[in-house]
Structure formats: structure tokens, C-alpha cells
Amino acid sequence: MTKKLLYLIFLLSLFFSQAQQNQEFKITKDYFDYQRLMLNNEFKKKFDSETNYEEKRSIKENFSEFMVKLDSIQNTAFIATLIKVKNREDLDRIASRKTTIDHAENPQKQMLNEQATYPGGFETLRKQVADLFYSDSVLPGQKLLKTSVVFVVEKDGSISSVRAEGDNFTFNRQAEIAIYLLPEKFSPAVVNGTAVRYRFRLPLAMNFE
Template structure:
């Protein structure tokens, strides 16, 4: 009975983190569906218009609509980030053994480190592709941050925190990392998956 309880507790715990990542995926899918519908409607209008000048205006309107859609989606993603962070903070408060477990895992000898499918270069490229530069406000050409996060025992990620001087860059980096498509392969100690802390340095260069 005790083993069953522990199994159910671990399952609920990891499901919580997986569900939080799903929050970002649902927002992304919702706005991608709307982009697809807008694209279809604009294409019909564009193809039916014989005048080349009006075609150019339709194309411009489409680009403006897409930019607005990106901005609206970003607001939704920021709301999701705040929601996920609150859920993680509540989970940390409930997990009374969290501190001792984290300290143990930090000091453990890992047989295998956590890794992303394709390696860290693949992860960095995916984060770059997901990154919304329109949400970054900066007066300097180069901004940097270090994104620290936990790879859970089931390969999902949690507690994503970007540590840099630019708040808006940090926020977009956190959203992008939460939105990656694949799970990590978890770290292993003594044949068992364990939580693992990772750091991902990111740099954004603004080109004129």
C-alpha cells in the first residue's frame, strides 16, 4: 500500500509539470489555428482580386494582421507563464521534502546527465525559432541571459527562470523554453531517473 501511494504521488507530481507545459502548447495551437484560417481567407481574397495595386494592399493587410496576432498571442503566453509559475510555487510549498531531495540530487554522482533529443545545439535552435523578438524592449544591440531550469524525472521541465539584466528578454526566453516540443531524457543516479538542474545561456543581437 505504501509503495502504491508513493507511485501515485510521483505520478501526480510529474503529471502536474507535464500539464503545465501543455498550457503553452494549447495557447500556441489555438493561435496557429486562427493564423491558418486568416491565411485561407486572405488567399481567397488575394486570388480573386485582378487589380495588382489592390493585391499589394491585401498582402500588406495580411502582414499587419499577422503581426497583431503575434502580439496578442504573446500577451496570452505571458498570462500562461504567470499561471504556470504560480502553480509551480504552490507545488513547491506542498512538497515538504523538496529541499532535502534537491540537495541530495545536486551532490549525487550522475551516471547519465539529462539531455535534449538531438543535443543542446538542437535545443538552442528550437528556442531561437520559438523566441518572439517583438516582445523584447531594449536600447542595446546585444542582450544576454542564463536560463536555469529543472528536468524532472519524466523528462518534462519545470521552474524555468532566466537570469539576465533585461526583464523582457528574460520573459521571452522562459516562454520559449517552456514551449519546446520534445521531452528531455532524464538524468540517472544508481539506475533511477532523478531531477536535474540545467543552464542554457542565450544571446540576442538586434540588427539594424
Template sequence: MKYYFSFFLFLTLNFVFGQQNTEFKSVKNFFDYQRFMLNNEFKKKFDSESDFSAKINIKKDFSEFIRRIDSIQNTALVGALIKVKNREDLDRLKIPNLPKVELANPKKTDLEQEAKYPGGFNNLRGQVADLFYSDAVLANQEQLKTSVEFVVERDGSITSVHAVGDNFTFNRQAEIAMYLLPEKFEPAQINGMPVRYRFRLPLAMNFE
């Protein structure tokens, strides 16, 4: 099944509290290592085989193993998403006990610098597309849409990722892809100080 992404970016400013998580990085690093080891073993087997038909079968077997690993990894990532969301929900309950932000409800014109992703919007779009696991999406129509909101923290990490759309599995995979982004944002600034910044990223995928 072919699929295509289209993105539109809207920015709004808001102050929230959150914390950086390592669950997604841990899951990805573990399964990347499994793929690396699997690739080495299959390459040895492929290189040692002289029969052309056998080589084709080895390639098919390798593709099937990778497909299974991708599926198992996604299950682990769903577990990480639930864990992170639960933790962030608990953190939000602690907000009244935290120091209040002095610049309450600043206007966008107060910003000296908006939050930026390395390489710009096109790089962000490409990385989300690469990280999106479409095989887990139960598509019931040709095009699916969601609106993903997330917060860029003062250190450039992202938290509080929440996707709103009609398709639950599409929303979930969009959230996972955002948490898997490999690079941090350059945080927004007001009066030379980094501030928390909220993004809204509408996302659409066409299925053919």
C-alpha cells in the first residue's frame, strides 16, 4: 500500500510543564541493534550461498524477519507511549506546586525567536514521514488526518504530544513518530531567555 504525507504547520504560544523521556530512545536503540545483528547474520549466509534461487529465498526470509521486528518494535513503542503519557499526566497535576512563569500569556509579538527544528520544516516533515509506521494504521478511507500538538521545552526536547483525529491508530502512530524525532528543537526565546512553546502540526496521509 502506497502512502503520501502532507503537512501544514500552525504555531501558537503557551506555557506548560513537562520533562524529557528516554523510553522511546531506549526502545529504538534496542531494536536497531537487533536489526544490525540480523543483517550481519543474513549477509554471511547470503554471501556464502552460490545458488541464485537460494539467494532469492534468503532475501525473502530477511525481509520477513525485518517486517516482524518492525511489528514487535511498534508494540514496544505503544507501551512506551502509554508510559510517557501517564507520567506527563501525573506531572501536570503538580503544576500548582511549581513556580509560576513571570511572563504570563505573552503575545507572539513578544517573541525574539520562535522554536525551530534543525534543517527547517522540510527536514521535520521528512523525519516524521520516515519514522511513521504505516503498517499499524487501520485505514478505513483513502485519506486520514490528524492534528498533532506538542510542546518544545526550554532545552529543546518535546513533551505533551497529543494527536486529535478520527482514526485512533493514525493518531497513535503520529504521536510515536513525534516522540522518535532524533534531534532537539532550538527553543523559543523571550527577553533572551528560552521559553516553552506549543506547536500544532496538522498531518494528512493518503492511502492508495
């Protein structure tokens, strides 16, 4: 148990060092990462100082319960952040009237010298989205769920305007949150040596059996 706690603390320290795609989500995630770090420390102190086996098991169970509750509270905060970000982006889009090159639909796609790419490639992108997905939000009884996430890769490699298009609202919302939480920026699309905004489509499917 002690090794697991130390490993979890180590992972959290890595999370602190990574750059988030979106500042609002970064602030929210950093806050909850810090809360987890503090809880880890407190439970580890109690666990290490306890000699009774039954008490150690109770501490371990309490720790697990706290983490589950904290995950749920964090997800509620992420949903609120998602609403805030979407509202801001909608207002920005109306005000700026920015244009994008669509890699799937725009007839000008042949002008692209380089498409937008994620560090490690498409499979790394899918894996990170799956790892960031809060599956506890999906209702019991759901099996295979699918969605297609469309978002804009900005000129600096950050992302915006994330929209998931699928039949399950909750699944769509969690997919959007996971995209905003990606730890790395994209390499932007390039046309004639100049970075351009680029509309990216990522199909997602998850089996909850």
C-alpha cells in the first residue's frame, strides 16, 4: 500500500509539470491534483504510523472512498468549466469570425503542406483521451458508445471549439472534457509555410461491458 501511495504521489508530480491545452481546465485540474496530493500525504502518514492490520485495512478503504468522492466532485467542476469555456468560445467566434481549414470537408485541403498532428500520433491521442475519460458518469447498462469529436487546432497548437456528435449526451460531454484536458499541444497545420487553424475530427468508441 505504501509503495502504491508513493507511486501515486509521483504521478501527480508529473501532472503538475505538464502544460494543459486550456487555461480554465488547467486551473480546475491543478486544484484537484493538489487536493489529491494533500490527501495522499495525510493517509500515508496515518497508514505508516498504524501497526494494527485491521486499522491499516480501514485506512486503505477510507482512502479509496475519499478518492472516488473526489473524482465525482472534480467531474462536476469540469462540467461547470466546460460550460464556461463553451460560452466564452461562442462569444469569441461571433466577434472574430475566424476561418478554418477542414481536413475532411474543405475543398482547399489539398493546399495543406502539413496537417495538424498530435505528439506520438493518432493512437497516442486516442489512448490519452481514453485515460482522461471519467467512465463513472456513464449510466449502468450502457455498453458500446460512440461519438465523433470535432475541434479546432489553433495556429499555436492549442485546441478550441470542441464539439462531440453522438447519441449519448453524457458520453459526448465527457469526451469533450477529455479533449480539453489533453496534456500536449498539437503541431499546427501549415499552408505555404504558415500555420493555419485546422478543423480536426476524432472518432471515439468505448465498450463499458
